[in-house]
Amino acid sequence: MATGELRFERQHLLGIEGLEAREIEYLLDLADGFVELNRQSEKKLQLLRGRTLVNLFFEPSTRTQTSFELAGKRLGADVVNMAVARSSVVKGETLIDTAMTLNAMHPDLLVVRHHESGAVALLARHVRCAVVNAGDGAHEHPTQALLDALTIRRRKGRIAGLTVAICGDILHSRVARSNILLLRTMGARVRVVAPPTLLPAAVESLGVEAVTDMRRGLEDADIVMMLRLQSERMQGSLVPSVREYFHFFGLTHDKLRAARPDAMIMHPGPMNRGVEIDGPVADDINRSAILDQVEMGVAVRMAVLDALTRRLRANR
């Protein structure tokens, strides 16, 4: 990869909020290159040789953590996974304590997931290395939005002008927030589709249209983005039951007929088949981009790690 000029001059990637379209384009262009590299048999680069990446996950996530781990290793970094159980945090070590401990270990990159909104930004204020937000509470999950954008751009050739329907638990979803921000910045139209109990207050203030009828929400959509409904939210407090949710909001081939014939289906995973998505739809290789998303995930994370360390490498 050519070193090139520094076009992403941020110290951290804490969210999509505040990123300009050119910065997003830059990261996506960079990631495109890594997609090709990842398909070769020799995948390892030396860009981050001697650098240490720490995966710090306060909330378990095999997929995201593995994706970052692969990304770091393919760029030549030493990758350490620190799983921090919620319980040990409750026992008294605060996030700031953790930051201090990490500083003493001199990592170059810190990838953090935390169950509280804003926690990753708080940590970033107290560490000396670059921080990547791998998901904070119901706030943001920027690399997910970037990998979704890359998947869309590669399949559809563009993002601007597309109609994207994001369906499901918008209220608790950091994936939805980051995607809304990114898609709006890149000029897409965004609809959110959910029962009123799963829509945040004043959701229109995010620049989206809110729809509670799935078929209407999917009308003319180029992209159908499904969100995972956590099992603890299906038991009557937010939606009456799984089967009622599936009846109204589960993605089936029948409901999908409202969307454009070439509409692409996405899901950040892991899927709940029979809850938010019907098995046959998820497995429809002509429509579903779900496995592409996983592949793009590694490439996008490589791009982010590369971009955040360019200045570091330039100063070497």
Place this chain on the structure above:
Amino acid sequence: MSRPLLVLDARLLDPASGLDRRGGLLAIGGRIAEFGPQVTGALAPSGTQVVDARGACLAPGLVDLRVGFGEPGAEHKERFESGGRAAVAGGITSLALLPDTDPPIDDPAMVEFVARRARQVKLAKVYPMAAVTRGLAGRELAELGLLKAAGAVAFTDGFAAVADARLMRRALAYASMIDGLLVQHPEEPTLAAGGAMNEGPVATRLGLPGIPAAAEVVMVERDLRLLELAGGRLHVAHLTTAAAVAAIRAAKARGLAVTCDTTPHHLLLTEAEVEGYRTFAKVSPPLRGEADRLALIEGLVDGTIDAIASDHRPQDQDSKRLPFGQAAFGVVGLQTLLAASLELVHTGRMGLLELLRKLTAAPAAILGLEAGRLQRGVPADLVLFDPDAAWTVTEKGLLSLAKNTAFEGRTFRGRVLRTWVDGRCVFEAEP
């Protein structure tokens, strides 16, 4: 007994009588003996402490309706000494103390403990409020009669609303027998459950669980109905929403015995302060939107809102340097109460006397205290302040043990120069 006190050449301000004129004030034996233009140096008995006010404002000491210390149970957050120093530095000479300590003030012996600690410290006068329900648990009535006899000035479960409607009805009815005042935290707890800030666009963008404005008016309207049913006296603490102001305005028009207050932070700040997950802007009830803030000012001006209280709630660093959702609620406010409130005068929303009434005579009347006015024979609890002198709120300048101010870095106009309690100087600003 303190030495006689003579303040000369002051702008005497008494909101209770509408007095606003140049003159002096003489206090003997801790009580006001004489005040007005006729008071001159010639009146001074021997041994008098004479203070030349040079035209600064002399008003009754502030009466703060709602203050939390950390004693007992959280002495690292605030003690009577530190809280007392912060109070008098803010011109506060009387304060009503919240019962949500550990253990809570739900027993006459605890009321006596508070009174004893305040006597030892001898700064601002401390009036304990006692719990409505045993252990603040919201299930059984505390011994309201015995608590009142021990000196409790009001009953409240602090930052927990009395959620059970039947219990609230009984508390109001029972308290009416002893002329007890019930102070309610206006928040429907199940609607507010899990919330960290005001529900709205900011919470949505930050991904924080919201507390809807409706949680306030739902509880206020319920309580007003219960008040009608049960009788008694109700004070709704820290109002934050336009809808609740409207509900109380209507209730007052119906002649219900209800009073209410709000806080300087709800009058001056909005939910926008939470941007960047600033935990010093995490308060309960939460900071609201601009329309609500303006409605509070409106309510204050038209008399719907009776008083301004600091809602002082000290929190140490470990309780605030956390992700927003995990951080504790509350801000300190004793030292900034007067200066922050004066913003309403400087921005032309209220006259000086009108504002001072909300900080002195009105809260004193709500609590039934002999305080908050300039009158011959009443305790010489006084504040001397320069309404125009500017100062900046800094962590270093705060006398509270806790530094969780919502106004860090803000420059206010209005500086307390001296404070007297029973004619005894308890605070003097550095020159």
